[in-house]
Amino acid sequence: MVIDHYRWNDVFTHLFRQLIFSGVKQYQAEQYQSIRMSNILSLVASAMLILQLPMHLFFASAESFNQVVLILIHITLFSLIPQLNRANRYCTARLLLILIYSSYIGLTSFNYGFETPIHHFFLIAMFATPFLHFDLKPREILYMMLWFLLAFMFWESVLINHQLTTDKNLNTAIIAQSDILSFAISCFLVAYFIYTSLKASWYRIRKEQFKTEALLLNILPRQIAQRLDKQEKPIADYFENVTILFADIEGFSQLTRELPADELVNLLNQLFSRFDKLTRKFKLEKIKTIGDQYMAVSGVPLSYHRHALSSCQCAIRMQEEFILWTKEHQLNVGLRIGINSGPVVAGVIGIHKFSYDLWGESVNLASRMESQGAAGKIQVTEATYNEVKGELIFDYHDTIEVKGMGPQNVYWLREPYSV
Known part of the structure; x- marks a missing residue:
């Protein structure tokens, strides 16, 4: 018996929530509360009308019979509000709610009299x-x-005219009704002031939320930020085949000794800003920068079947932008780029200053392709070569020994990037 009680309680709670949140979508920030409130008001209004039914049924009169009919009609109409919201007819639902509400009050006043x-x-x-x-x-x-x-x-003016013709103390009636009208106008002004104050506060809160969201999206991919917002921790996903790109400036250590810190950071910011535009264009996800090293990946967090090709094309454009950057600032440095394809684990760990990162041997091998590469070259593994060998031109370079991974065949992407 206890089990049945809890089962029915769960069913009732589920149905109640379904009605309240009909048509509500979390991403509709402004409409979220309005839709939910319209559903709640329609349910409250229906409940109040249902509670009035026994009283009207008890009194057998023409007015009571008319009122019962009015109540049943308006309960039916109120039940349409959640259905319209579920069908995304939000404006229709709210307009209908206002008309139903006004209709019931007006018709009831006609039915029972102006008083x-x-x-x-x-x-x-x-x-x-x-x-x-x-x-x-x-x-x-x-x-x-x-x-x-x-x-x-309007109804108060009708009532005033009625009292002026029946009440002996006209002065008292006029004063009483003027007080009521003054009270109504005061309610209007107070309600509008509360609304404008809340609206201004809401806009300020939303502005700060947008700033926070923009900052978070500069740190994490959108899909990961949304999962963190839902309190999903830790985040770890396995990807069968992606392409990782590392880029590093050869000769950067010499620049750190020759240039002031602010000028050095400004130069690096200009270069990496260009790289950021390229990774976005070729559908790569920037992972991080470590000093003068730039890391990106294609195929994470959203799978992309042309991840290897897009990474290689991005690498070519990065070399071109790097050449332009060195010419503009008259720098004698080179860019090493290493690329590898394979499985990785990607995710977010920790609770402070977290970042989206990659783990696995594929990442380590891509890093070795960069560190054991040559300035001005794009060095790729055999795995990446096999992914795009029919679409780009490569030159076999050598078989190199990679610590912990054994001998690896490596290829250089042929250089169409002379600017």
Whole structure:
């Protein structure tokens, strides 16, 4: 019996959440709360109408019968709101919610007479409107709030005319009604002030969020940043075949002794900024820079079937940009590039100052291709050569001994890069 109770409780909770979050998408920052609020208000309104049914059924009168019909119709209409949101008809859903709400209050007032205080619910609607339509412009919100204020004032004016013809103490009636109208206008002004204040605060928060997201995307790939945002830790993915590229400046140590620190960093920044543009163009993911060494990979974190070709093409353009850079600044240095293809593990570890990194023998071999290469050359392993040998021209260079990995056949990508 206890198991059944918990099972039904879980089912009810699941259905309730499904209704509340109908049509809600996490990436819709501005619309997220508005859609959720419209679903909640439709459910609350339906629940309040259902609670009124027994009372109206108890009193057998023409007005009660009419009211029961009104309640049933409006419950049905309110149930359409989550369905419209689920179908991505957000504007239709919110407009319908306002019309249904206004319709019920207006028709109920007609049904029970002008002295029924139900029209005071228009004041509640004024406060709910900004939260229901938080993604709209302030001018549009103002129009909606004015709609509810004018609806309230209409019913109050009808009530004033009624009391002026029936009440003996006219002065008291006029003062009482003027106080109510003043209260309504005050509610309108307060609600609009709260809305504008919240909107300004929301914009400031979103601006800071965009700055934080932009900074994070400069450090990590978008897909990895999204997974970290979902509290997924640690992140580790295995990739069967990718291509790793290392580039390093030969003669950089001499520059560090000859140039001031700020000038040296500025030169390196200019070069690596050019490399950043190239890696983006050829669909490589920049991993990191270590001193004057630049590391990138193709096929991570999104698989790419032409990873080897794009890496080689990027390497050619990097050599061309490097030649232009040395000529512009009259530098006597060279660029070594090493490339290897193979399996890697990629991910993020640690909790402080984390970065996206690669592990595996394929990474180590790519690094050796660079460190044991020659200035002005693009040295690749046999694995990379086999991936693109029909599309680019290579020259067999040598069989070199790589520590811990044995002899390796290496190739030089032929030089079309004379600028």
